[in-house]
Amino acid sequence: MKPNTTNDQMNRGDFLRSLGMSSAALMAFYCMGTTLTACSGDSDPAPGNTGTTPPATSTGLTGNAQTSKGAINFTVDLTNADFSKLKTQGEFVKVGDVLIANTKGGSYVxxxxxxxxxxxDRVVYQLASDNFFCSAHGSSFGTDGSVKFAAGGAGQAAMKLYKTTASADGNTLTVTA
Ligand code: FES
Known part of the structure; x- marks a missing residue:
């Protein structure tokens, strides 16, 4: 093949095709790369929002957010700087053993x-699809915890859903098992 400007600038897919690789072989090649999410069945791209993880000692958290210490039962103060982002749709925080998201439509999950x-520990909330997505291997889950795409196959369990209640003034969330 004679080098020219076009060939010098061809992308990896074009280059591999020029070697005669089939589409299936190309997909397998891509899947060997470091970004496994490119091979998942979820059409959502890898998320840009990685959420926040307030310190376990945050004064905005009251109660138990760790399953190892008993039933989940805690409140978060959304006026506290560690949690105030949760007032915005699409934002989410990881607290103890749970992930709280302000989902499409403004309801907390x-x-x-x-x-x-x-x-x-790579599950995020994606506002565009209104799904939870794990960037490790591409599993995705609905806002009820149900499996939308199972990287682990048909037997993959749903995500546990916790009861989340907002106070009347919208400044406090209570999460219980
Ligand atoms: S898809 Fe989440 S751990 Fe594999």
Whole structure:
């Protein structure tokens, strides 16, 4: 092949095709890369918002957010700087063993923090799709915790959904098992 400007600028896919690789072989090649999310069944791109993880000692948190210490039962103060982002749709925080998101439409949803596939701490909320997504292998979950795409196959469990109640003034959330 004679080098020219076009060939010098061809992308990886074009280059591999020029070698005669089929589409399936190309996909397998991409999947060997470091970004496994490119191979998932979820059409949502990897999220840009990674949320926030306030310190466990935050004064905005009262009660128990860790399953190892008993039933989940806590409140968060949304006027506290550690949690005030939660007043914005699409934002989410990771607290103890749960993840709280302000979802599309403004309702709060709390799910278990670790993915039901391989317990990775890479679950995020994505406003555009109104889904939770794990960037480890591409599992995705609805706002009720149900599995939308199972990286682990048909037997993958749903995410545990916790009851989340906002106070009348919207400044406090209560999360219970
Ligand atoms: S650990 Fe989340 S998709 Fe595998």
């Amino acid at each position: 709390t799910l278990q923090r670790l993915c039901s596939h391989q317990s990775e």
